[in-house]
Amino acid sequence: MSDPHATRVTVFSALLLAAGLAQPALAQSSCTSDGQQRPAVLVERFINADCATCWTDPATPPAVRGAVALDWVLPGGQGEDAPLSAVATRDALKRLQALATAPPAGSLNLRTPVQGRAGALRVAHGLPVSGYIGASIAFSGTAGRAAGQPWTGWLALVETLPVGTEGSPVPRNLVRNLVQTQWDGRNQLSKQERFRFIESRSMDVPAGTNTDRLRVIGWVQDAQGRIVAAAQSRCAGK
Incomplete structure (x- = not known):
């Protein structure tokens, strides 16, 4: 029988479509959230792909100090004829x-x-291999500080775009792919126990993506939808 006070580890469907390639890249890479500033605000900017001028709108709010921004482009009613259809994703609809x-x-x-009080969040990613990239999100802490189960973890693969890209008035983190997972909390922990859950995936990198600009942004929400932790990766030397 296992020790009821031992650390509990839950692995959410560890899926590596290119297991022999993506996992070594993830292990060798230094693209993690370790040592990075923890975002205090999540800014989400949604654009309908039909809106030709929304990308260049000078009123687009910037991500101020302490915030991290995500840029979602929604599929438009014009389908592939929409001005921004090339970067639209149905993940934006899932998020909304x-x-x-x-x-x-x-x-x-x-x-x-x-x-920012429930636990520690860590995100990481490897190097793109054959159109995929290995990425992970890990959340850990002490049960006594972590009310609000079940938690939902979100991990967005983003392409960082500097200001001026296609006329954008702000730098952007264009969402290219998304992982959503949930810890259902069926294993009830005492206040002294520690918890840890991990989700590892091999994520598809869409055609046309500049892989040198890829990184991941992750966050965890509680049962009430409040964001309890957020983190973003950075590659060494960038």
Whole structure:
């Protein structure tokens, strides 16, 4: 029988489509959130792919100090003929559904504070191999400080774009792929026990992505939808 006070580890469907390639790259890479500033605010900028001018709108809010921004492009009603269809993703619709928010006809900007009290969050990614990239999100802490189960973990693969890219008035973290996972909390922990859960995936890198600009941004939400932790990766030397 296992010790009830031992550390509990839950691995959420560790999926590596290129297991022999992506996992070594992940292990060798120094692209992690270790030592990086923890975001205090998550800024999410949604753009409908039909809106030709939304990307270049000078009123686009910047990510101020202490915040991290995500840029989502929604599929438009014009389909592949939409001006921004090349970078649109249905993951943006999944995110809006989780936020109980209707897709905008043009653009929508949301700001959510990070509570930052539930546990420690770490994200990491490896090097792109054959159109895939290995990435992971890990959340750990002491059960006594972590109310609000079940938790939902989000891991976004983003392409960082400098200001001026295609006329953008702000730097952007364009979401290219997304992982969503949940810890259901069926194993109840005493206040003294520590918890840890990990999700590792091999994520598809869409065609046309500049792989030198890829990184990951992750966050964890509690059962009430509050963001309790956030983190972003950075590669050594960048």
